[in-house]
Amino acid sequence: MSILVVGSMAYDTIETPHGKAESAIGGSVSYFALAARFFSPVSIVAAIGTDFRDEDVRIFAERAIDIRGVTRRDGPTFRWHGRYHEDMNIRDTVSVALNVFADFSPDLLPDQRRSDYVFLANIAPELQAHVLAQVASPKVVAADTMNLWINNERPALVALLPRIGILTLNDEEARMLSGEHNLVKAGRALLRMGPRTVLIKRGEYGVLQFSQDGMFAVPAYPLEEVVDPTGAGDTFAGAFMGFIARRGGLSESALRTAVVYGSVMASFAVERFSIDGLARLAWEDIDARYRAFIELTDSHHSRWTSQ
Amino acid sequence: MSILVVGSMAYDTIETPHGKAESAIGGSVSYFALAARFFSPVSIVAAIGTDFRDEDVRIFAERAIDIRGVTRRDGPTFRWHGRYHEDMNIRDTVSVALNVFADFSPDLLPDQRRSDYVFLANIAPELQAHVLAQVASPKVVAADTMNLWINNERPALVALLPRIGILTLNDEEARMLSGEHNLVKAGRALLRMGPRTVLIKRGEYGVLQFSQDGMFAVPAYPLEEVVDPTGAGDTFAGAFMGFIARRGGLSESALRTAVVYGSVMASFAVERFSIDGLARLAWEDIDARYRAFIELTDSHHSRWTSQ
Numbered sequence: 241m242s243i244l245v246v247g248s249m250a251y252d253t254i255e256t257p258h259g260k261a262e263s264a265i266g267g268s269v270s271y272f273a274l275a276a277r278f279f280s281p282v283s284i285v286a287a288i289g290t291d292f293r294d295e296d297v298r299i300f301a302e303r304a305i306d307i308r309g310v311t312r313r314d315g316p317t318f319r320w321h322g323r324y325h326e327d328m329n330i331r332d333t334v335s336v337a338l339n340v341f342a343d344f345s346p347d348l349l350p351d352q353r354r355s356d357y358v359f360l361a362n363i364a365p366e367l368q369a370h371v372l373a374q375v376a377s378p379k380v381v382a383a384d385t386m387n388l389w390i391n392n393e394r395p396a397l398v399a400l401l402p403r404i405g406i407l408t409l410n411d412e413e414a415r416m417l418s419g420e421h422n423l424v425k426a427g428r429a430l431l432r433m434g435p436r437t438v439l440i441k442r443g444e445y446g447v448l449q450f451s452q453d454g455m456f457a458v459p460a461y462p463l464e465e466v467v468d469p470t471g472a473g474d475t476f477a478g479a480f481m482g483f484i485a486r487r488g489g490l491s492e493s494a495l496r497t498a499v500v501y502g503s504v505m506a507s508f509a510v511e512r513f514s515i516d517g518l519a520r521l522a523w524e525d526i527d528a529r530y531r532a533f534i535e536l537t538d539s540h541h542s543r544w545t546s547q
Numbered sequence: 548m549s550i551l552v553v554g555s556m557a558y559d560t561i562e563t564p565h566g567k568a569e570s571a572i573g574g575s576v577s578y579f580a581l582a583a584r585f586f587s588p589v590s591i592v593a594a595i596g597t598d599f600r601d602e603d604v605r606i607f608a609e610r611a612i613d614i615r616g617v618t619r620r621d622g623p624t625f626r627w628h629g630r631y632h633e634d635m636n637i638r639d640t641v642s643v644a645l646n647v648f649a650d651f652s653p654d655l656l657p658d659q660r661r662s663d664y665v666f667l668a669n670i671a672p673e674l675q676a677h678v679l680a681q682v683a684s685p686k687v688v689a690a691d692t693m694n695l696w697i698n699n700e701r702p703a704l705v706a707l708l709p710r711i712g713i714l715t716l717n718d719e720e721a722r723m724l725s726g727e728h729n730l731v732k733a734g735r736a737l738l739r740m741g742p743r744t745v746l747i748k749r750g751e752y753g754v755l756q757f758s759q760d761g762m763f764a765v766p767a768y769p770l771e772e773v774v775d776p777t778g779a780g781d782t783f784a785g786a787f788m789g790f791i792a793r794r795g796g797l798s799e800s801a802l803r804t805a806v807v808y809g810s811v812m813a814s815f816a817v818e819r820f821s822i823d824g825l826a827r828l829a830w831e832d833i834d835a836r837y838r839a840f841i842e843l844t845d846s847h848h849s850r851w852t853s854q
Binding site for chain 2: 422423424425442445446448454455456457458459462463464465466492493496497499500534535536537538539540
């Protein structure tokens with residue numbers, strides 16, 4: 241089943257202890273779509289500027305990602321400049337220029353309005369609601385958010401939560417939105433605010449999933465070298481939603497497998513700058529790391545009890 | 548099979564955001580033995596002072612822990628006073644008084660010299676070597692260490708590593724000892740220094756195991772309330788070694804199950820001050836949380852592929 245994703249496409253300048261990328265492809269839907277497309281068809285809704293290179297548009301089009309909803313508008317593309325510390329869990333935003341993204345307010349295409357799977361990437365909650373209102377009868381709606389909206393747009397965000405099935409956010413954001421410092425309490429409080437599933441992203445420490453059926457915890461795939469953490473969360477969400485759409489349901493088993501695929505894809509994203517870790521990936525790479533991930537986290541419980 | 552453990556018994560004063568415990572039972576072997584005894588017989592080697600209360604000695608004796616190697620000496624017991632921050636990953640040492648522990652240099656009892664399973668808790672590497680030299684032909688030797696010895700006693704510690712099978716240490720210590728910031732590189736570098744298995748303890752983020760057969764990662768059991776993190780690592784080591792001794796081998800499967808039991812027991816330890824989370828525990832509690840831990844980390848992989 242096809243997934244509709246709405247959010248940003250950007251040019252990022254990224255500095256990490258491993259080097260620097262300038263005016264490289266970024267934005268939440270870029271990472272999301274390049275991960276999700278391995279599992280399900282993806283249809284993007286985003287805005288780009290006159291400076292967005294045709295060859296960069298082709299990266300998506302050549303991978304069978306539906307870009308009819310990517311509108312080119314007068315002005316420059318959304319730009320973000322970030323600098324990671326030696327401890328790459330910490331980053332500073334050097335500059336942000338919203339540019340053509342500033343008055344982004346998309347109208348969906350007729351077929352997009354019939355989407356079953358919707359991902360509202362990290363944009364203002366009112367804009368997320370504006371897009372969601374255009375979708376006739378979605379089966380699964382997931383949304384991401386960030387500290388900016390939790391602080392400045394809390395009423396709109398809180399109003400959105402009962403209308404979404406899955407919320408993704410990082411640990412600090414989970415604490416801010418729930419008012420609970422303890423992550424178990426935070427996850428359970430967020431479930432009471434609306435979503436049936438809450439995914440707390442903890443960066444290099446993995447993901448905690450809270451659902452009606454309980455908790456699921458996975459570590460991040462341990463890597464010898466993390467080059468650029470940008471886009472890890474959106475990549476995770478892309479593979480997660482891609483698997484859910486392909487599988488066609490929200491059983492606990494489907495959710496857990498989706499979390500593992502999300503973690504696997506995020507591990508590829510951070511191994512290179514920008515989208516380079518995702519763009520050249522083959523299914524064989526994903527399958528091999530999925531198996532390695534299962535082996536990494538398999539407690540061998542069944543082998544033990546059978547002896 | 549019986550386990551020999553050598554290290555400290557102490558009176559701790561502990562301040563956390565949840566309260567304060569004064570002159571409460573502490574020390575590495577106290578936590579270790581109270582966790583290991585659920586799996587295997589344990590024989591303690593430690594020193595206590597004249598102030599160590601008889602009722603506190605009985606806590607161990609009544610739980611069938613062998614305390615013949617706990618020698619009472621003139622002077623006060625080792626005392627530690629720690630204060631945890633609001634973020635309980637960070638703590639300050641308010642004071643330490645080695646007292647009778649200062650010239651601790653134990654001679655093992657004849658039967659202790661025939662131990663198959665040995666845990667050298669966090670004491671000076673030369674003292675660890677002094678004890679190990681007295682054991683005739685141990686099957687499995689594990690050792691813990693800390694930043695103090697890595698900084699001040701590196702040659703003695705490095706000399707010890709080829710003589711032990713299992714090294715436990717936390718993430719910062721793994722970085723210091725290996726010289727590698729990346730934990731995957733650190734784990735592999737530590738394997739090259741001697742031990743066949745390296746367990747990197749990451750506190751609330753779980754444990755990373757490096758062995759000849761690869762990596763194993765588990766999260767910590769997510770708790771609604773962590774009251775006192777003191778002793779979590781020693782508790783982990785106690786249950787880990789207890790299971791290994793009971794199982795009688797170091798297969799990858801045994802190691803992984805031991806890591807899970809270690810994580811389960813550590814989760815009980817941090818729910819109350821001092822040893823209170825361990826002292827009153829029944830096997831039914833451990834078994835229930837072990838099942839919950841398996842469910843927490845089970846990716847449902849087999850259920851998915853079978854569909």
